[in-house]
Amino acid sequence: MKFFKVVSIEEGREIVIKNFRDYKIDTENIDILNVLDRILAEDIVSDICVPEFDRSSVDGYAIKSRDSHGASETIPSMLNLIGEVKMGEDSKAEVNFGDAVYVPTGGMIPKGADSVVMIEHVERLDDSNIMVYKPVSSGENVIFKGDDTKNGDVVLEKGKKLNPQDIGALASLGKSKVKVYNKLKFYIISTGDEIVDIDEKIEKGKIRDINSYALYSLIKKIGGEVVEKKIVKDNFDMLKEEVQKGLDTSDIVIMSGGSSVGTRDFTHDVINSFEGKGVLVHGISIKPGKPTIVGDANGKIIFGLPGHPVSSIVVFKAFVEPIIKKLMNIKDQVNKTRAIIDFNFRSSPGKTTYQMVSLEERDGKLYATPRFGKSGMITLLSSSNGYIVIHSDEEGVYKGEEREVYLL
Amino acid sequence: MKFFKVVSIEEGREIVIKNFRDYKIDTENIDILNVLDRILAEDIVSDICVPEFDRSSVDGYAIKSRDSHGASETIPSMLNLIGEVKMGEDSKAEVNFGDAVYVPTGGMIPKGADSVVMIEHVERLDDSNIMVYKPVSSGENVIFKGDDTKNGDVVLEKGKKLNPQDIGALASLGKSKVKVYNKLKFYIISTGDEIVDIDEKIEKGKIRDINSYALYSLIKKIGGEVVEKKIVKDNFDMLKEEVQKGLDTSDIVIMSGGSSVGTRDFTHDVINSFEGKGVLVHGISIKPGKPTIVGDANGKIIFGLPGHPVSSIVVFKAFVEPIIKKLMNIKDQVNKTRAIIDFNFRSSPGKTTYQMVSLEERDGKLYATPRFGKSGMITLLSSSNGYIVIHSDEEGVYKGEEREVYLL
Secondary structure (H helix, E strand, O other): OOOOOEEEEEHHHHHHHHHHHOOOOOEEEEEEHHOOOOEEEOOEEEEEEOOOOEEEEEOOOEEEEHHHOOOOOOOOEEEEEEEEOOOOOOOEEEEEOEEEEEEEOOOEEEEOOEEEEHHHHHEEEOHHHHHHHEOOOOOOOOOOOOOOOOOOOEOOOOOOOOOOHHHOOOHHOOOOEEEEOOOOOOEEEEEEOOOOOOOOOOOOOEEEEOOOHHHHHHHHHHHHEEEEEEEEEEHHHHHHHHHHHHHHHEEEEEEOOOOOOOOOOOOOHHHHHHOOOEEEOOOOEOOOOOOOOEEEEOEEEEEOOOOOOOHHHHHHHHHHHHHHHHHHOEEOOEEEEEEEOOOEEEEOOOOOOEEEEEEEEEOEEEEEEEEOOOOOOOHHHHHOOOEEEEEOHHHHHOOEEOOOOOOO | OOOOOOOHHHHHHHHHHOOOOOOOOEEEEEHHHOOOOOOOOOOOOOOOEEOOOOOOOOOOEEEEEHHHOOOOOOOOOOEEEEEEEOOOOOOOOEOOEEEEEEOOOOOOOOOOOOOOEHHHHHHEEEEOEEEEEEOOOOOEEOOOOOOOOOOOOOEEEOOOOHHHHHHHHHHOOOOOEEEEEEEOOOEEEEEEEOOOOOOOOOOOEEEEEEEEHHHHHHHHHHHOEEEEEEEOOOHHHHHHHHHHHHHHHEEEEEEEEOOOOOOOOOHHHHHHHHOOEEEEOOOEEEOOOOOOOEHHHHHOOEEOOOHHHHHHHHHHHHHHHHHHHHHHHEOOOOOOOEEEEEOOEEOOOOOEEEEEEEEEOOOOOOOEOOOOOOOOOOHHHHHHOOEEEEEEOOOOOOOOHHHHEEEE
16 A cells, blocks of 8 residues: 655645546536526627627717717707607717707617707707706717727636626627536445434434535535445445446545544545546545545546535535536636634644634624534534635634635 | 505514414424434434544554653653554453553543643653653543533524534434425516527527526525426516415525506515405515515415516525515525725615625625626626615715625
């Protein structure tokens, strides 16, 4: 058995990314109504100008701006109202000096006009005369053709996680379908003789499977798909058989449990029993989560996460998720906030500590309160909504300090 | 026509919530694998103790702690190894003074033991003798029965938006199904003679429907369901007919466009043409978003959002979403962060300004850069990931100031 040095979380991520740099993820073309939170697999280039014509940004009167110069509440400019632009229609009128044409918000600017006076600053005397009480400058209240986007502009970049605004932008460009990465397929295996499924009776010494449910939801949350979730006893052959199924049907296999120093640690041996580079990382210097293992089996990634539910969630968020984002080249939105630490906490020497916290707003300020738990604590799970990272070279965190909180 | 005073966004929300206080949302019982991001419609009370037996939180030796007192590197305590607890099995051994039993992480603590010495602090001499090099105190490395959750504890409260940790907690309690609120059903209507759908040809003067796509995705993002999305011309009868369909099939109707001061504003009249309290709010003092309208038609909520895409997104996030959360009593996670403002910006007197920003991290600090756009700007949409709120009594924001950014 090869000897593995415990690595930092950054080193661990690097090793995995380096080994799976050529991981190929297929793409599909789908309707933009179904692309929310999916990852864009192409640059979106505009093939039109938006808007495609000069538009008014207010309800008002299109004029030549010079006609309004000098206008004021006491000395208004008098102009001839020569027509009206209807919403959604081509404007036929042409504005000369002394002319005005009514234009609704979004309406097309008639030829000759270079600006729009808002109706608030105009008095309509009769059907053919208006008084302008305020000067406008050239271009005022006009959105010019291509002001927003020009033909050839890259509007959205490959790797973007698509949000509602992006989908609005795609619609305005007339893109009804876009190319996105397929959802990554995961296979979840909870290992351990003590693990029973949710509806089984719990006998003395057994505990319910928590991890596969939490992992299932974490995977869904990042846009992945779970092919199957299974509970497997601590038995080399059974585990190998299940991993084989996972490799056959999924992109990534995630095991949890069985990665501790216990006597029944088969994860390592099972990973190495397949073709491929075998175990790549065995142990990362974070707390909790040290017994994390990662390997290459048949060219696919296998993660072995700790059995402890809190540890497996932390390792998923802090280790697995960033690796997946990097492999898919995802440019994600900021997912952290700053909060005032509400406690003193010593770090563990030589280890990066991930401390779960719950965020609470008091008097308009955000506080992070620690959630401690010796192990597998439900209360810890159900009341935490973020974590802070205390680096190995820090002594700890102090009450009153402001820190970054990564949202769960 | 009743005269409406423009109200503040807070007043507007209050008026709607007061009028729809008794809005009834049905519930359903579903499998916890499908409840991610759904809203819990019941308190979850534990009917078990977790853990259900005393467990070890480390790999080690269960002992009576007094046997280790005084132990050190130089003067270890020698104990008799009388057995081993197997994972997932009831422990039959009984620990007396001088005894030790091997226990893996998560294993059951044998009777008589009150603590576990980690294997790192033990040397195993042979099959029946160990040396303990470090003292433990009573309870050390033990998770006692009910330490986590006791029978009768409220673990998750009604109104909680369920996250992966919650789902883990539900699994550990053996709850395979929970009661959640039904997804709210929305009907989206984009109005305007100038609006054409995504795959229609754009003629001069027309623009593509952006809003119904953005709103569709915003609704999905907050866990709602869109029954239908339609484009309707500025025509009272056609609009009324479409709203009728919306009221018949959905919980909430959202219109966009047609709520400006233009000549073709039918939203108001259509809302009032149904049974119910009619228009409740007409105009809120925010920028953008002033021409927002809300009414009660047949006892259901109708929102009329501005036609401008950025305005309609802002009004959805800042006005519609909080109303829905309040009506469903949703206790949501913090969805904002703090960032350093990267620009000077004057507010509009008498109006609360919602300014879209893009967040960027530089040297470990988060900066908010404004995204300006005269109207319907795609670039504004596709590059913004949050907004700041500048209250009407503020003069504006200044470069270098730290502000709250609400994430989109």
